[in-house]
Amino acid sequence: MISPPPVNTEILNLLAPLLVLVGAGLLFLMFGAFRNRVGTFQRALIVILYAAVLFYVGKLWNAEGWPILNGMLIIDRFSLFFTAVVTICALGSVLTSANYLDRFGLDRSEYFALLFFATSGMVVLVSAYNLISLFLGLELMSLSVYVLVGYRRRDFFANEAALKYFLLGAFAIAFFLYGVSMIYGLTGTTNFKGIMVEATSRGIARDPLFLLAVALILAGFAFKISSVPFHMWVPDVYQGAPTPITSLMATAVKAASFAAFLRLFYMCFMMGSSKWSGIIAVLAVLTMTLGNIVALVQRNIKRMMAYSSIAHAGYILIGLASLSIESTRAASSILYYLLAYSFMTIGAFALISAVEKREGTRGLDIAEYAGLGLKKPFLGLAMAVFMFSLAGIPPTAGFFGKYYIFSAAVEGGHVGLAIIGVLNSALSLYYYLRVLVVMYMQKGVEPLDVHDDLGVKVVLLVSLFAILWLGFGPERLLPGVESILEWTRVSVAKIASLGM
Amino acid sequence: MEAVAFYIIAAIAVFGALLMITRRNPLAGAFSLVVSLIALAGIYAMLRAELIFILQILVYAGAIMVLVIFTIMLLNLREEELEEPPAGKIKTLIILAAVAFGCYGIIKVLSGAPDEVPRVPENFGSVEKVGELMLTSYLYPFEIISVVLLVAIVGVVLLAKKVI
Numbered sequence: 012m013i014s015p016p017p018v019n020t021e022i023l024n025l026l027a028p029l030l031v032l033v034g035a036g037l038l039f040l041m042f043g044a045f046r047n048r049v050g051t052f053q054r055a056l057i058v059i060l061y062a063a064v065l066f067y068v069g070k071l072w073n074a075e076g077w078p079i080l081n082g083m084l085i086i087d088r089f090s091l092f093f094t095a096v097v098t099i100c101a102l103g104s105v106l107t108s109a110n111y112l113d114r115f116g117l118d119r120s121e122y123f124a125l126l127f128f129a130t131s132g133m134v135v136l137v138s139a140y141n142l143i144s145l146f147l148g149l150e151l152m153s154l155s156v157y158v159l160v161g162y163r164r165r166d167f168f169a170n171e172a173a174l175k176y177f178l179l180g181a182f183a184i185a186f187f188l189y190g191v192s193m194i195y196g197l198t199g200t201t202n203f204k205g206i207m208v209e210a211t212s213r214g215i216a217r218d219p220l221f222l223l224a225v226a227l228i229l230a231g232f233a234f235k236i237s238s239v240p241f242h243m244w245v246p247d248v249y250q251g252a253p254t255p256i257t258s259l260m261a262t263a264v265k266a267a268s269f270a271a272f273l274r275l276f277y278m279c280f281m282m283g284s285s286k287w288s289g290i291i292a293v294l295a296v297l298t299m300t301l302g303n304i305v306a307l308v309q310r311n312i313k314r315m316m317a318y319s320s321i322a323h324a325g326y327i328l329i330g331l332a333s334l335s336i337e338s339t340r341a342a343s344s345i346l347y348y349l350l351a352y353s354f355m356t357i358g359a360f361a362l363i364s365a366v367e368k369r370e371g372t373r374g375l376d377i378a379e380y381a382g383l384g385l386k387k388p389f390l391g392l393a394m395a396v397f398m399f400s401l402a403g404i405p406p407t408a409g410f411f412g413k414y415y416i417f418s419a420a421v422e423g424g425h426v427g428l429a430i431i432g433v434l435n436s437a438l439s440l441y442y443y444l445r446v447l448v449v450m451y452m453q454k455g456v457e458p459l460d461v462h463d464d465l466g467v468k469v470v471l472l473v474s475l476f477a478i479l480w481l482g483f484g485p486e487r488l489l490p491g492v493e494s495i496l497e498w499t500r501v502s503v504a505k506i507a508s509l510g511m
Numbered sequence: 512m513e514a515v516a517f518y519i520i521a522a523i524a525v526f527g528a529l530l531m532i533t534r535r536n537p538l539a540g541a542f543s544l545v546v547s548l549i550a551l552a553g554i555y556a557m558l559r560a561e562l563i564f565i566l567q568i569l570v571y572a573g574a575i576m577v578l579v580i581f582t583i584m585l586l587n588l589r590e591e592e593l594e595e596p597p598a599g600k601i602k603t604l605i606i607l608a609a610v611a612f613g614c615y616g617i618i619k620v621l622s623g624a625p626d627e628v629p630r631v632p633e634n635f636g637s638v639e640k641v642g643e644l645m646l647t648s649y650l651y652p653f654e655i656i657s658v659v660l661l662v663a664i665v666g667v668v669l670l671a672k673k674v675i
Contacts, residue, residue, distance in 0.1 A: 018650075033658055040665065083651040121669050128662045135655055147655040151662060158666035173670075219618040 022079055025086040027067040028094050029134045035060040036127035043120040054109055057123055061102045068095045076505055078140045082202045088502040090138035093270040096350055097133040100263035101126060103357035103474070106466035108255040111364045114462060117163060117253070129155035129259070133267035142191045142201040145271055149235070153180050156264060160252040172251025179234065179244045187231025193224035206279045225280050225287065235268035236324045239297040249317035254367055257313060258360030261320045262353040269327060269349060277342060277506050281334055292332035292428055299325025299435045306442045312363055312377050315442060319401060322439060323352055329432055330416045333423030341423055342503035344415035347496065351408035351481050355400040358474030362394050365463045377446055382455030384447070390463060393471045395447055400478045402443040403436045408481035517557060524550035533601055535593050537583045541576065548572040560636030
């Protein structure tokens, strides 16, 4: 008879961020039973609950990171770092949601319950230490997001987006599971550490079945991070989803998937072979080039951001291709990039959601941004900084993110990748700056109707500040750039040492 | 002996799946799927995974197939609405699958990878053992699954509601 894993206060403490999120989801389902609309009190409560998660992350930061509950999950700095990132992204999405839902008549408490469940799925995903918990995290996150994408049920585009995302997502997850079942068949375990030990000790890594399994798992992840050739769904789904959810998908979903991808491949499949590096490098080149080139011709700003997010996935894949056991530089640059990318994308989508309209032209055409820069100076300035940062112009966080990734690639001997990356960023300048040209240099025909309420303004201000702070913030009051870089380094140090 | 039984059952499963995608009538396709699912249950039985065997018959071959057939009947498709099965595509698919299978066999023989597989412990897959594991080693996934199912239910209700 096996005894159940001990669930004591220590473990409950480690699980606190997850428990708060799941509890919050249940609470908001209960609210829905009594009242349809979400009031000011509930909105404040959502912000407080997310803040509580961040508080627990800070409290646990120095905890020893060992696998708990029979090696199902691990709460180490890596998972805490990403818990913080996805919580910040979800918070950004919540703050932009309030006004948006009001305008579109979608204000219901289930929406926020699902947001909480999606976030808890991401936390499960980033702290997974076993393929089973990884899969369940992926499913919990995806199921919640599928529903949120199709939340605007009367809208044709939303229906199309939800159906497309659901069917293709189920297909991708099936690939992933097929790979997992092969890994289990070969190694007899689903534990990351166990797979790593088995794969290195018995020569399983050479088995063609093992390669097939890893390729299938790679395909599953490539779908979630919207890498070419699994990117077809991205523009339609990003366009059809409610804008705050698009923001969540472009930031939190992507960051969480990248986190699990990074941990699994760094620990289990990267050992001593450059096979996967080569394949990921090819994916990286295809992903960023296709994303950037197709983004050039987009008229709809949400579609443009969708292709831009594909391109950014490509840049991050450069970091994954340059992973090495000797140096944590590539891995830590991915963490920094995801943090920086999240802030600029949240900000940009907050602004897009404020300009979006329910009727008529819908306010999604880039041409409709004409005159915005001069009529709303703060919004114009914020959008300018977001676009500069997305394009990678110094001194914004976007520049430093790209700088760290490219220099890690050069260090890892992938000079060609770095060069293609730089050329791609130059290409991306065109479509990012076009938004600014329209905003500042063209006269608007229609009167602007921008709904920038307090929530949107807070998101814009915080993202604006974070983008500049991540670029050159000194060590005062808040932790500066040096500490943030140090966080990214210690977060990946443990995984690298376990991967030896 | 075991290998022969396995190949027979596996052939039935593949045959059922093949029939399912080639039948023009959706109802015939659904019944072919039942054949495939039951054959799969046979493979589970051969692996001595009792619980999965029972669940496969009850849930997949039983409950889910009833739902599928129910949906097909609700759709009430007429003869002229059915599409012709794309014969060319299916032929290509079969050839591709055969090629992939052949390549895999060649690589397997050439690479000389170890053929031994990990042994499973005693009582693996019995109802008692699965129940025990679910509440001990796999406690965490078990709890997460409950949240996943809750989200699925809430999501369906939300999307099927008349008004939001």
